[in-house]
Amino acid sequence: MKPLEGLLVLEFAQFMAAPTAGLRLADLGARVIKIERPVKGEAGRQIAIRNIFVNGDSLVFHTINRNKESYAADLKDPADLERVKKLIAQADVVTHNFRPGVMEKIGLDYKAVKAINTRIIYGVVTGYGSKGPWALRPGQDLLIQSLSGLAYLSGTSNNGPVPFGLATADMICGAHFVQGILAALIKRAKTNKSVLVEVSLLESVLDLQFEFLTTYLNDGGKLPQRSAVEGNGHPYLSAPYGIYKTADNYLSLAMGDLQKIGEAVGCDLSAYADKTSWFDKRDEIMLLLSDQIKNKTTAQWLTQLEAEGIWCAEILTYAEALQHEGYLAQGIKQEVTLPDGSSLSTTRCPIRINGEQLYSDIAAPRPGAQTEAINQQYHLI
Amino acid sequence: MKPLEDYLIIDFSQFLSGPSASLKLADMGARVIKIEKPGTGDICRHLYTSNVIMNGESSVFHAINRNKESFAADIKSETDKAQIWELVKQADVVMHNFRPGVMERLGFDYQNVKKINPSVIYGEISGYGDTGPWKDKPGQDLLLQSLTGLTWLSGNAGGPVPMGLSIIDMLAGNHLAQGILACLLRKTISGEGALVQVSMLESAVDFQFEAITTYYYDGKLPERSARNNAHAYLGAPYGIYQTANGYMALAMGSIPQLGNLLGCDALLTYTDIGEAFHKRDEIKAILADHLLTQTTSHWLDILLKADIWCAEVLNWAELMEQDGFKVLDMVQEVEMSDGYKYRTTRSPITIDGEIFKSHKGSPKLGEDNAAIAQQLINGQHGKQ
Numbered sequence: 109m110k111p112l113e114g115l116l117v118l119e120f121a122q123f124m125a126a127p128t129a130g131l132r133l134a135d136l137g138a139r140v141i142k143i144e145r146p147v148k149g150e151a152g153r154q155i156a157i158r159n160i161f162v163n164g165d166s167l168v169f170h171t172i173n174r175n176k177e178s179y180a181a182d183l184k185d186p187a188d189l190e191r192v193k194k195l196i197a198q199a200d201v202v203t204h205n206f207r208p209g210v211m212e213k214i215g216l217d218y219k220a221v222k223a224i225n226t227r228i229i230y231g232v233v234t235g236y237g238s239k240g241p242w243a244l245r246p247g248q249d250l251l252i253q254s255l256s257g258l259a260y261l262s263g264t265s266n267n268g269p270v271p272f273g274l275a276t277a278d279m280i281c282g283a284h285f286v287q288g289i290l291a292a293l294i295k296r297a298k299t300n301k302s303v304l305v306e307v308s309l310l311e312s313v314l315d316l317q318f319e320f321l322t323t324y325l326n327d328g329g330k331l332p333q334r335s336a337v338e339g340n341g342h343p344y345l346s347a348p349y350g351i352y353k354t355a356d357n358y359l360s361l362a363m364g365d366l367q368k369i370g371e372a373v374g375c376d377l378s379a380y381a382d383k384t385s386w387f388d389k390r391d392e393i394m395l396l397l398s399d400q401i402k403n404k405t406t407a408q409w410l411t412q413l414e415a416e417g418i419w420c421a422e423i424l425t426y427a428e429a430l431q432h433e434g435y436l437a438q439g440i441k442q443e444v445t446l447p448d449g450s451s452l453s454t455t456r457c458p459i460r461i462n463g464e465q466l467y468s469d470i471a472a473p474r475p476g477a478q479t480e481a482i483n484q485q486y487h488l489i
Numbered sequence: 490m491k492p493l494e495d496y497l498i499i500d501f502s503q504f505l506s507g508p509s510a511s512l513k514l515a516d517m518g519a520r521v522i523k524i525e526k527p528g529t530g531d532i533c534r535h536l537y538t539s540n541v542i543m544n545g546e547s548s549v550f551h552a553i554n555r556n557k558e559s560f561a562a563d564i565k566s567e568t569d570k571a572q573i574w575e576l577v578k579q580a581d582v583v584m585h586n587f588r589p590g591v592m593e594r595l596g597f598d599y600q601n602v603k604k605i606n607p608s609v610i611y612g613e614i615s616g617y618g619d620t621g622p623w624k625d626k627p628g629q630d631l632l633l634q635s636l637t638g639l640t641w642l643s644g645n646a647g648g649p650v651p652m653g654l655s656i657i658d659m660l661a662g663n664h665l666a667q668g669i670l671a672c673l674l675r676k677t678i679s680g681e682g683a684l685v686q687v688s689m690l691e692s693a694v695d696f697q698f699e700a701i702t703t704y705y706y707d708g709k710l711p712e713r714s715a716r717n718n719a720h721a722y723l724g725a726p727y728g729i730y731q732t733a734n735g736y737m738a739l740a741m742g743s744i745p746q747l748g749n750l751l752g753c754d755a756l757l758t759y760t761d762i763g764e765a766f767h768k769r770d771e772i773k774a775i776l777a778d779h780l781l782t783q784t785t786s787h788w789l790d791i792l793l794k795a796d797i798w799c800a801e802v803l804n805w806a807e808l809m810e811q812d813g814f815k816v817l818d819m820v821q822e823v824e825m826s827d828g829y830k831y832r833t834t835r836s837p838i839t840i841d842g843e844i845f846k847s848h849k850g851s852p853k854l855g856e857d858n859a860a861i862a863q864q865l866i867n868g869q870h871g872k873q
Contacts, residue, residue, distance in 0.1 A: 111671040111683065136671045157722035158703060159766055171702040240816030245793075246740075250719050250727065251800035254738035257808055259729060261653030263644050269729045269736050269802045271719040272652050273642030273711075279696055281837075283663040288838040290670035291517045295492035295840070297677045303492075306839040314819050315837035316659055319505070319538070322552035324805055325820065325832040327541045331804050334653065341631045341651040344538035349631065351640065351649050358649055360635040362627070363536075384540045421632035423649045426704040426711070429638045437621025440694050441705070453705035455698045458691035459668040462684050 110137025111461060115293070118143055118196060119176070120204035120216070122150035124249070124275055125309060126233045127172045128282035129289065130203060134175040135457035135466050138201075141482065142173065142473070143192060146180040149475030163446050165472060171454055173472035174444050180476025183214045191488040192216075197225050198486055201289055205233040208243050222302045229292045231305040233285055238306070247309050252277040256313040257332075261320070261343050265334045281312035320344060337394040346386035347393035351423060352401040359401060359409050362419035366393070372416045373409075375400045444471040491518025492840060496673065497865075499524060499576050500557070501564075501585035501597070503531045505655055506614045506628075506689065508553045509662035511584065514669065516836035516845045519582070521557040522861060523852070524573060530561065530854040544829040546851070552833055554851040555823050561855025564595050573597070575866045578605050581676070582669055584612035588628070589619040599684045608682040610672045612665050617690045628689050630655040637693040638711075642700065642721050646713045661692040717773045724766030725773050729802055732785045736802035742792070744772055750795050751788065753779040818844060825850035 115138040119130040134140040156166035181188040211217045235247015263270030292303035332343035339351035348361040370377030443451040457466040496519040500511045515521040562569040592598040599611040616628020644650030668685035711721035717728035726739040748756030836845040
């Protein structure tokens with residue numbers, strides 16, 4: 109049995125951060141119902157990457173919203189709103205990511221929902237929190253990355269800002285949202301009272317940088333210094349940390365005893381006996397290593413360096429990684445069955461419970477696909 | 490009341506992944522006791538970054554391990570082991586991030602712990618799972634980025650570009666915290682224990698679930714744009730652009746609309762929506778040249794009024810001067826037992842309007858041994 113079986117989650121949320129949280133709760137056993145406007149459904153259905161649509165919805169939407177149901181309701185229509193309120197009365201969790209003020213206008217803000225259900229967990233995702241001059245700015249991933257300093261950590265010092273090439277703020281905020289909701293459910297188990305949970309993309313991306321920010325707040329305010337050498341992996345770590353070109357491909361080298369690494373690579377690094385120079389002179393050290401590493405193939409280096417216990421890896425593309433035995437052995441790929449009977453391959457929940465991988469073949473729903481069934485089951489009409 | 494008050498977590502983990510999970514749980518009210526090796530402790534104590542040393546230990550250790558206690562015990566000594574067993578017996582959560590097989594050798598693996606504490610939630614993080622050819626590889630962040638395709642998403646087209654922080658450690662820690670909380674909820678209601686496992690590999694793949702699902706669908710590798718790349722799968726204008734006095738981010742907007750708003754006629758011809766993706770390199774080049782001609786605030790004034798998603802690009806010094814940052818009250822000062830104070834960030838989760846701050850700094854190695862022995866070990870022996 110999955111740990112969250114028996115929980116009912118109503119997701120008024122759209123796009124990414126909050127719906128990824130809904131997906132995680134669903135995979136852990138909760139029943140997650142998206143409350144969507146009739147016909148069109150949530151706006152994320154039309155947000156595509158590489159312009160790919162499957163069965164009328166974007167592939168991204170399918171990825172984020174599998175294992176959920178959909179209930180169609182026009183929240184501006186009093187009859188629909190009444191039904192939704194009846195459903196809320198029977199739910200455990202409500203989530204949304206509207207900008208501040210929107211749920212108040214609809215009449216489903218925390219205070220109103222608490223009046224309907226005194227045991228509700230009410231979860232809100234915002235971009236920048238609910239107060240202050242940024243509260244109404246669009247909470248979009250790239251903008252949050254840009255405002256939070258995250259864009260100055262990757263790439264080289266010659267690059268200018270380099271954003272993380274994925275919706276990092278959304279993903280990390282969704283992960284925090286799940287934790288807040290679960291902690292709130294634990295609190296409710298003791299108090300039997302409703303709980304409000306709030307996270308924001310900005311706070312989450314600051315938390316993601318907490319190691320660096322703690323350093324920054326205590327080292328006299330030195331901004332991160334990226335290396336000038338291409339492939340450098342981390343603004344605060346010493347040589348050799350980074351990716352190097354080999355005769356046929358690339359090789360990553362993580363932290364380790366630089367003298368030992370130098371010997372293994374065939375590079376005289378005796379001038380860098382003082383450990384502080386591993387950071388202060390990382391650029392010249394990385395260039396010295398590069399000069400050697402480019403002469404042999406990745407496979408040769410891996411054999412040689414792994415035998416010495418040096419932390420290194422090849423650089424794989426999806427084509428290589430997703431075929432690798434190391435990946436396949438984890439059974440990460442799963443198929444969901446689309447309404448038209450065809451199937452779609454995606455990845456599963458990253459958490460195992462009691463040794464079991466959590467799979468589900470339920471695809472993302474069409475808008476309102478379960479409206480009738482939910483009306484019946486929860487006596488909404 | 491904090492939601493996890495009254496829960497005891499015995500944490501054997503080191504470095505970042507596991508300890509970042511227990512920090513989240515500590516901030517939400519749990520009592521976290523780090524079990525550390527006498528003499529050296531968590532190796533992270535001396536894993537310095539940019540040569541910064543704070544009160545004798547690394548800045549990252551202080552960031553990750555505030556609000557926790559330290560119990561120094563040699564897991565290989567029989568006397569110490571007996572003490573650890575007393576703690577484990579009373580724990581709600583036991584967690585570690587050793588490589589597969591290590592905890593079995595040390596004797597505190599789930600099967601053994603469950604025998605004396607059947608309702609325990611036992612959490613573990615591995616690098617690559619406990620099967621397959623990668624299982625004994627070091628579970629290190631850059632290696633995981635390298636092996637899962639993540640390095641082909643950031644930066645402009647060309648070589649691999651790692652994400653410049655330990656993103657996979659952070660994700661795995663968050664996923665472990667999720668699994669522990671889900672099972673802790675069930676335990677609170679039904680008393681049932683559970684084993685929760687995550688791996689950095691599965692966490693790295695989950696992070697890329699959109700891109701990997703796309704690869705499974707069309708079999709095409711990610712293609713970063715030649716310039717101003719911010720997302721390999723999105724069209725123009727998505728990216729960061731230099732202006733006359735800094736940088737700005739542009740997340741969306743139809744190309745002709747941007748042309749009109751920005752007074753850039755060369756963009757008006759891209760009327761076909763598909764071109765924003767297929768011709769993104771040339772569109773981005775036009776946009777980049779044009780945005781260089783005026784300041785960031787000049788462009789933002791125009792675009793924000795039109796509800797175009799855009800922002801200035803800030804470094805931390807600039808960010809921390811903003812009212813939008815200050816209103817979050819994100820920075821807190823903590824104090825160690827010897828009076829050393831430092832500033833750090835707080836938990837990102839707000840519950841019932843309460844932000845979770847804690848004044849407690851990181852523990853010195855073994856500083857809580859006596860108190861823990863008195864509260865949780867000696868008294869328990871007496872009761873037996």
